[in-house]
Amino acid sequence: MSSVIAIFDVGKTNKKLFLFDEQYNIVFEKSAKFTETTDEDGDICENLESLRLSVFDSLREVFGKKEFDIKAINFSTYGASFVYIDEDGQPLTPLYNYLKKYPESLSEPFYEKYGGEKKFSLETASPVLGSLNSGMQLYRIKQEKPEIFAQMKYALHLPQYMSYLISGIAHTDITSIGCHTALWNFEKNDYHEWVKREGLIDKLAPLISSDVVVPSTFPGNTYSVGVGLHDSSAALIPYLVSFHEPFILISTGTWCISMNPFNDEPLTSGELELDCLCYMTYQGKPVKASRLFAGYEHEQQVKRIADHFNTHTAKYRSVPYDADIIASLKKKDQLSKKQVEAGKLHESIFAQRNLSSFANDVEAYHQLLLDIIEQQYLITRLVLNDSVKRIFVDGGFSKNAIYMNLLAAYFPGLEVFAASMAQATAVGTALSIHTKWNTKALPNDIIELKYYASAHPSIV
Structure with a gap:
């Protein structure tokens, strides 16, 4: 039996599962594509339920292969995408597309409140990119959907949501937070002041190191689960x-x-x-x-x-x-x-x-x-x-x-x-x-x- 790690690599187009042996040779791979769906505004977005079901189906398949001993699982996905979960871990909204148009009626007063686009961008090392700044997506939920914001336990970037599906433990990872999100103050090496002032900090799971794993079990198997990484x-x-x-x-x-x-x-x-x-x-x-x-x-x-x-x-x-x-x-x-x-x-x-x-x-x-x-x-x-x-x-x-x-x-x-x-x-x-x-x-x-x-x- 060969010791392996399972890696879910989720791109916008292709979703892949790899098993690597201890020499980092690919010993198994599987690829899938899902039909996109639409959000409540009719904008194209990822089919989150198809992605969730695919993770569990793929794990059942590879755990059934007796030639492999799966020691760990980890995840990498595209960035700038939040999954908003409630107390029971259920998603509260579609997985909004990071190309979704951002309303100027929200962004203009926001940047004015926090010192202007230039100052804010310098502090967060994030050009003004609309929804591609995922922190602005969370701010939009707070402003436009306060009932969803109130129900929200955590906003998890997609890699951390996938990790949560397996481990049941919510974490935040620095590679996702540090990726043009407008959430992180690079000068102070901490969340930006606005995240705390707007109450968003309470919706972000505890921040842990990218090399931390948590123990988990899949029927009959024990293994370690990584927190997930921005691709x-x-x-x-x-x-x-x-x-x-x-x-x-x-x-x-x-x-x-x-x-x-x-x-x-x-x-x-x-x-x-x-x-x-x-x-x-x-x-x-x-x-x-x-x-x-x-x-x-x-x-x-x-x-x-x-x-x-x-x-x-x-x-x-x-x-x-x-x-x-x-x-x-x-x-x-x-x-x-x-x-x-x-x-x-x-x-x-x-x-x-x-x-x-x-x-x-x-x-x-x-x-x-x-x-x-x-x-x-x-x-x-x-x-x-x-x-x-x-x-x-x-x-x-x-x-x-x-x-x-x-x-x-x-x-x-x-x-x-x-x-x-x-x-x-x-x-x-x-x-x-x-x-x-x-x-x-x-x-x-x-x-x-x-x-x-x-x-x-x-x-x-």
């Missing part, structure tokens, strides 16, 4: 465990998020205006981060290239890097770099380009990546400091040879690596409670690295 913080853990020299991780997907866990300088108002924010590591340390909508931009512009040149989008999954094309493009480019300076970092430069000006689709694709990298360079520099000597890239762009070669060229003084590992978020979630279930030493080979050398002194 962005969980994905950083394998790197924090494996590398001790300062680094930046660029986690690429729809968003490309540059995270520097070795930069504890407070956010400036200028950085906040450029959409910088702070995450929190599972050890409770701030992570300065900046983000770029580059994955989405890449997807949209690849469709435009394919349509114009009558090709298929699949072609651009493996275009080799051509340094001569890049040199030629930089030489003749008429669009000024000023278009990616402050205030325009999230606007598409490539969308303004005339595709007929390119000799072929491969040249156009190189220009797209060059435009993305010029933005990525400026965005990443916002969180870069002198201590950092390495950049790791994981996710979709880590497999893109043009992106990786250009990134290395734009940061000639740093070592740039494409990092690959299976299910970084789930592995990080398991690593956070390693000593509570695993009898072996921490692994040192869970991340594969590919080094990209700068072929130019600098092409910036």
Whole structure:
């Protein structure tokens, strides 16, 4: 019988269950998708009941597998989503979508009351993001649904709700609280004053360390249950465990998020205006981060290239890097770099380009990546400091040879690596409670690295 940990990794689209052995090999996995439902306003939201039933069904399945001895269970999910439970642990509302429009009639007087958007954002390391600031969701419940607020025992972020389903014990975790929630004062390392003044502190479960577990039982089985983690913080853990020299991780997907866990300088108002924010590591340390909508931009512009040149989008999954094309493009480019300076970092430069000006689709694709990298360079520099000597890239762009070669060229003084590992978020979630279930030493080979050398002194 193999000792394993069960990890529920809940994304907006895919809900996954993994079993990892003590060497962090995946020995079982299961994936599910649920049909979304709507809240009382008709807005799309997660089907909380389907998610709850899936957890218990999946546990019955894996506990029935005699080849595995499940020692622990932990959870990672997307952030900025609260489940409001009553005294009996029953949800009081739908699981509201963090993209739900936030009423200005609530936000404007709120920020005025607490010193203005700029001051408040600096203190909470949270750009003003509407419902994506989950603390503002809880404030909205208090203001608009006082009867629900009165019945509420706790507001649990989604990872902690899933943990509660299994353990029956409500906790709050710092990675969820520290994730652009507007709840935490990063300067004072405590809940922000407004949370106490508005009475929200009474609705937040006790805050505990991310590596704490509680004992629990499922019919005939005893195991430990973790408190759950915010997925962005969980994905950083394998790197924090494996590398001790300062680094930046660029986690690429729809968003490309540059995270520097070795930069504890407070956010400036200028950085906040450029959409910088702070995450929190599972050890409770701030992570300065900046983000770029580059994955989405890449997807949209690849469709435009394919349509114009009558090709298929699949072609651009493996275009080799051509340094001569890049040199030629930089030489003749008429669009000024000023278009990616402050205030325009999230606007598409490539969308303004005339595709007929390119000799072929491969040249156009190189220009797209060059435009993305010029933005990525400026965005990443916002969180870069002198201590950092390495950049790791994981996710979709880590497999893109043009992106990786250009990134290395734009940061000639740093070592740039494409990092690959299976299910970084789930592995990080398991690593956070390693000593509570695993009898072996921490692994040192869970991340594969590919080094990209700068072929130019600098092409910036």
